[in-house]
Amino acid sequence: MQGDHDGRHQQRISEPKSAHYYTPDSDVAYPLIYAPITQRKLSNVRTRLRHAFLLLLALLALLVSGYSIVTHRDVRANDPLRHVRSARPVDSDNYDSGASFAPPAIPKLWAVYAPYSSVEVYEPPPEDCRVTQVNILQRHGARYPTFGQSTRIAKALSRLQSADSFLDERLHFVTNYQYGLGVNNLIPFGESQSHESGRKSFARYSKLTNWDNLPFVRASGSDRVVRSALKWIEGFATSSGDVLQPPLALILPQVIGGYNNTLEDKSCPNLGHPLGQVQEWQSRYAQPIADRLNAVARGIPNNLTAEDAEALIELCTMETLAVEEYSPFCELFSKEEFEGFEYSVDLDKFYFTGHGSQLGPVEGVGYVNELLARLINQPVQDRTQTNTTLDSNPETFPLGRGIYADFSHDNLIVAVVSAMGLFKNHRMGDTSNTGVLDPEKLDRSRAWFLSRIVPFSGRMVVERMECGIPLNDDAVGYDDSTGMKERQRRRAERNDSVYVRILMNDAVQGLEFCEGVDGDGLCPLHAFVHSQAYARENGQGDWERCFE
Ligand SMILES: *[C@@H]1O[C@H](CO)[C@@H](O)[C@H](O)[C@H]1NC(C)=O
Ligand SMILES: *[C@@H]1O[C@H](CO)[C@@H](O)[C@H](O)[C@H]1NC(C)=O
Numbered sequence: 001m002q003g004d005h006d007g008r009h010q011q012r013i014s015e016p017k018s019a020h021y022y023t024p025d026s027d028v029a030y031p032l033i034y035a036p037i038t039q040r041k042l043s044n045v046r047t048r049l050r051h052a053f054l055l056l057l058a059l060l061a062l063l064v065s066g067y068s069i070v071t072h073r074d075v076r077a078n079d080p081l082r083h084v085r086s087a088r089p090v091d092s093d094n095y096d097s098g099a100s101f102a103p104p105a106i107p108k109l110w111a112v113y114a115p116y117s118s119v120e121v122y123e124p125p126p127e128d129c130r131v132t133q134v135n136i137l138q139r140h141g142a143r144y145p146t147f148g149q150s151t152r153i154a155k156a157l158s159r160l161q162s163a164d165s166f167l168d169e170r171l172h173f174v175t176n177y178q179y180g181l182g183v184n185n186l187i188p189f190g191e192s193q194s195h196e197s198g199r200k201s202f203a204r205y206s207k208l209t210n211w212d213n214l215p216f217v218r219a220s221g222s223d224r225v226v227r228s229a230l231k232w233i234e235g236f237a238t239s240s241g242d243v244l245q246p247p248l249a250l251i252l253p254q255v256i257g258g259y260n261n262t263l264e265d266k267s268c269p270n271l272g273h274p275l276g277q278v279q280e281w282q283s284r285y286a287q288p289i290a291d292r293l294n295a296v297a298r299g300i301p302n303n304l305t306a307e308d309a310e311a312l313i314e315l316c317t318m319e320t321l322a323v324e325e326y327s328p329f330c331e332l333f334s335k336e337e338f339e340g341f342e343y344s345v346d347l348d349k350f351y352f353t354g355h356g357s358q359l360g361p362v363e364g365v366g367y368v369n370e371l372l373a374r375l376i377n378q379p380v381q382d383r384t385q386t387n388t389t390l391d392s393n394p395e396t397f398p399l400g401r402g403i404y405a406d407f408s409h410d411n412l413i414v415a416v417v418s419a420m421g422l423f424k425n426h427r428m429g430d431t432s433n434t435g436v437l438d439p440e441k442l443d444r445s446r447a448w449f450l451s452r453i454v455p456f457s458g459r460m461v462v463e464r465m466e467c468g469i470p471l472n473d474d475a476v477g478y479d480d481s482t483g484m485k486e487r488q489r490r491r492a493e494r495n496d497s498v499y500v501r502i503l504m505n506d507a508v509q510g511l512e513f514c515e516g517v518d519g520d521g522l523c524p525l526h527a528f529v530h531s532q533a534y535a536r537e538n539g540q541g542d543w544e545r546c547f548e
């Protein structure tokens with residue numbers, strides 16, 4: 001695993017800040033050179049001469065900066081050291097708030113291609129509670145386009161680049177543009193995201209571990225997932241001053257149909273990938289983009305299609321994260337068009353392994369049953385994707401650990417949250433739970449935003465805690481406008497002492513499906529187990545339907 005990727009990472013960290021951060025192009029030197037002149041009174045010939053000279057300088061500066069932008073853009077795609085050249089601040093907030101090299105509002109509209117950002121500020125457990133176990137299910141960090149995406153991007157690019165010229169100057173860079181992204185693998189930004197997550201896990205949960213109780217870490221077998229797990233471990237270990245070095249205990253091979261793998265989403269052979277809804281929506285939001293581009297591309301032999309337009313947006317998202325600079329492709333799209341793109345990806349996953357799919361959620365059942373086993377400290381009960389050989393062996397499925405961290409893919413995590421009952425697409429605040437996403441009309445009040453569920457490096461954290469710890473009686477005269485003290489009092493009166501709380505990317509989930517959940521998002525563990533009937537009953541027939 002210690003390939004040149006890791007070597008590059010080391011160098012990159014020690015490299016000073018460079019000009020690769022997102023800076024709007026208008027911030028180049030030109031306005032600064034020009035500004036003093038306007039404040040002068042141009043009364044005599046000398047001043048006028050100087051004015052002309054300064055103007056010439058300004059023009060030169062413009063030319064040079066324009067030239068360097070152009071050459072920079074041409075060169076960077078083929079520059080093997082381009083990642084080394086872009087150092088990042090060590091400040092972790094950089095990763096919690098997304099990518100600093102793009103305008104803040106835009107990457108949040110990239111659905112599963114959004115970089116991780118905290119959806120809410122992490123709320124520590126209530127004072128009367130003490131966390132006793134955490135289960136982290138995390139997506140790999142940011143990556144290059146997959147093979148399929150690369151093919152679609154290449155097709156769209158070749159169509160666009162076959163134009164003789166462009167009437168829109170935002171497209172002029174396309175003529176000399178060279179595509180240079182890798183395929184499938186984790187990118188340096190993605191490594192840093194995972195490292196940062198490990199660091200943060202240590203900061204939050206280090207009390208749950210010691211030499212005899214190290215985090216138990218598993219990964220599904222693809223390179224980017226394994227590397228993400230290793231980077232998380234690195235972040236965790238470094239934070240502990242290299243005292244606690246959890247091993248990557250288990251890599252579950254990705255042999256489709258040949259290996260029982262609870263961290264892989266390809267376990268249900270009859271699960272189709274319905275494309276109708278996505279095509280329907282693409283014809284509405286992406287066809288107008290294609291038409292607009294076709295209209296300004298002179299002499300284009302094959303018009304771009306709606307799918308091509310979407311591929312160019314994907315290129316924008318992934319080039320931005322790989323090069324760590326706002327891609328010029330992104331400048332081709334408006335905020336509304338990015339919203340259309342986001343909805344397209346949200347629809348795709350909703351109808352693939354999400355609530356909109358009959359058989360998708362069952363792919364998450366094996367993981368949920370493993371989660372329940374850890375939470376209640378009992379052997380795994382499952383007849384779906386679990387490997388009984390592994391899960392009955394304490395070496396490969398230990399109980400009683402403080403921290404479990406599992407690394408996987410977006411489609412699997414979407415299946416898991418759907419199997420559990422999270423993010424049911426009711427309109428916000430409406431509990432009828434009948435909502436499916438409308439492929440003909442963008443639904444702004446949906447609960448289903450993948451940028452908040454599985455962005456790159458996105459994570460679900462299930463905290464188990466013991467509550468009812470007696471508190472100092474400082475409640476007299478205490479302003480309890482949020483009801484916090486009252487909830488503590490009720491927990492203390494209850495017979496339950498063990499609770500679970502679920503955070504998606506730091507946002508506490510309401511757990512409407514869990515009986516007895518309170519305003520802190522805490523649900524008694526036994527009620528939570530009870531609520532997971534779909535998993536405990538092995539998909540209630542859906543698993544069998546996967547093979548019929
Ligand atoms: C289960 O895991 C064992 C141990 O890794 C492996 O030998 C076996 O092939 C696995 N079986 C399936 C069906 O995944
Ligand atoms: C290509 O798109 C342009 C602009 O939308 C349109 O005028 C033209 O008819 C299209 N050509 C073909 C062959 O579809």
Ligand SMILES: *[C@@H]1O[C@H](CO)[C@@H](O)[C@H](O)[C@H]1NC(C)=O
Nearest residue numbers: 260383384385386387388389
């Ligand atoms: C793998 O999964 C299948 C289907 O659920 C099951 O029949 C089989 O026993 C599992 N194999 C192992 C080793 O757990």
Ligand SMILES: *[C@@H]1O[C@H](CO)[C@@H](O)[C@H](O)[C@H]1NC(C)=O
Nearest residue numbers: 490491492493494495496497
């Ligand atoms: C708590 O347990 C006791 C004894 O088992 C029972 O009588 C009581 O009703 C329980 N209280 C609640 C709130 O469930």
